[in-house]
Amino acid sequence: IRIRRFHLSPYRYFLRVESLTPAHLDRVKWMWSSNGLRRELCQQVAPDQQIEGLSDREQRLVDRLYNGLIQGHRACLAEAITLVESTQSRKKKIAQFLLQKVLSYHREQEKLNQGKPLAFRVGLSGPPGAGKSTFIECFGKMLTERKYKVSVLAVDPSSSTSGGSLLGDKTRMTELSRDMNAYIRPSPTRGTLGGVTRTTNEAILLCEGGGYNVVLVETVGVGQSEFAVADMVDMFILLLPPAGGDELQGIKRGIIEMADLVAINKADGDLVVPARRIQAEYVSAMKLLRKRSKVWRPKVMRISAKTGEGISDMWDKMTEFRDLMLTSGELIAKRRKQQKVWMWNLIQENMLEHFRSHLAVKHKIPLLEEKVLSGVLSPGLAADLLLKAFKDGL
Ligand SMILES: Nc1nc2c(ncn2[C@@H]2O[C@H](COP(=O)(O)OP(=O)(O)OP(=O)(O)O)[C@@H](O)[C@H]2O)c(=O)[nH]1
Incomplete structure (x- = not known):
């Protein structure tokens, strides 16, 4: 020793x-x-x-x-x-x-800490323009004033595929980024969804180790990233603008099912009336959803990130959720399940990387891809050939 x-x-x-x-x-x-x-x-x-x-x-x-x-x-x-x-x-x-x-x-x-988690992990998703950055700025400042340490992590794999970032640029959340009790980390500019979610999961742990007791994971709600984010947080929040129908086409029904809280933003000025209407629509729509928790029914609230109205009430609801989930044991069970999902995601990602770079397969991939593209070979057969080459080469 x-x-x-x-x-x-x-x-x-x-x-x-x-x-x-x-x-x-x-x-x-x-x-x-x-x-x-x-x-x-x-x-x-x-x-x-x-x-x-x-x-x-x-x-x-x-x-x-x-x-x-x-x-x-x-x-x-x-x-x-x-x-x-x-x-x-x-x-x-x-x-x-x-x-x-x-x-x-x-x-x-x-x-x-008597077995209680160190930090509250919150996922935030919403379509572009819903007001996510305005909300985080307002919400984050309220929390730091209440002596919380807040970190904001972004999951945005769109930047690697489209070359542009759906979550905007560095000018977002300027005031919060100057706050010594806040840490904002933009999304990595390269990477697949699997890679980005792996690193986000790990970044959450690091932030918690750094003493941040509220970790906000932000994602734009138009792809698959919000599903990945829902699998790494304690509470998942959907931020929506006061618009319905066509404007929210990009929002999938699946995300609404995952939300623990839906916040209808921009409920100020002329938008108060449409915000009320949308709130009522979501309240009735969410009644039909399958119940995911024994102790919590998803809530729909109206807020204004611009004026700050409703933000403090929203935090109260969030802490109510956390406390209920914690005392019922659901939070710990959820985190445990997430650990398992995370492990399998890692295996999936690494296996694929290993497969693609394996000597027995690597040189065959372009040829078989070409054959599948031109219709000479069915995708199933091509996959079988590659998998067989991989197995034989092990
Ligand atoms: N009236 C009103 N406007 C708001 C509110 N919150 C945000 N906005 C406006 O909505 C627009 C979009 O806000 P952002 O915060 O940039 O939206 P976002 O969802 O972060 O959009 P991306 O940065 O593209 O992801 C801006 O012009 C904001 O000023 C609000 O509570 N009320």
Whole structure:
């Protein structure tokens, strides 16, 4: 057993433990907890068991990011998220190492918090122009004034396919981005939906490790991304403009079914009347939906992100939802289920990458794709041929 201990400040000790067996681990746990160094317990993870070793330089990077992160340094959080977003295999590995430590820290903090989650994860979706950025700016500022730490993460895989971003540019949420208790992370500019959702899931964990107790995951509601987001948050909110019919064609029925709360925005000035009408329409439509929770019926509210009206009431409803879900045990069950979905998403994504780059398959793909395109070969047969080549090559 090797323990390295170094002094960073008069109050804090950081310990690094390597090559631990479970028996060692128990001993170290006892030593540390009896010393009152509970926070440092989070360092007890021995990731060598799961992940190949790191070089000294990489280990220093992980330590620096981890320590900076849990002390709430925004620069370290940003750097850590960049690391998890990396597509380079070595960096991916270092990122997993860092995440493992952050997860371990989470578990410890949650234990101290009587098993309650550290942060409230909220998903926000809505069609372009519904007022998402105006809402986040207003909502985020209200929360930081109430001493919450808020982070905003965007999921926008459209930027990789269309070359443009549906979630707008850096000029969004200017005031909130200057707030020291808020952290806004735009969507990565490259990546598939699978990749973006993986990194968003990991970014949520990092934000929570950085002490952000409200994590808002924003997505534009016209693709598949909102379904992915609903699978990573505690509460899913749909923001709609006071318009119906044609204007909301892009909004799929499926998303409405997933919403725990529908907020009809822009309920101000001339738009109050249409907002009321739309609210009534959604209230009756949602009555017909299948009940997803034993303790919560989805609500439809009217708000104005411009004037701030209804935003505080909306937060009250959100906390009511969180408390009900928590006491009924549904929140923890939901999070557990999400972990499983996340694992399978990762497997799916990695398997596909592995398949495409496999030597036995790689050179056959363009040819078979061409044959499928020209109608010479059926897609089913082409898939069978590729899968057989892959299996034989294993
Ligand atoms: N009257 C009124 N206008 C609003 C309100 N919220 C947003 N808007 C306006 O709606 C327009 C779109 O708002 P954004 O916040 O940019 O909408 P968004 O959904 O973020 O759109 P993207 O940035 O394209 O994703 C802007 O002109 C806002 O000023 C509101 O509560 N009332």
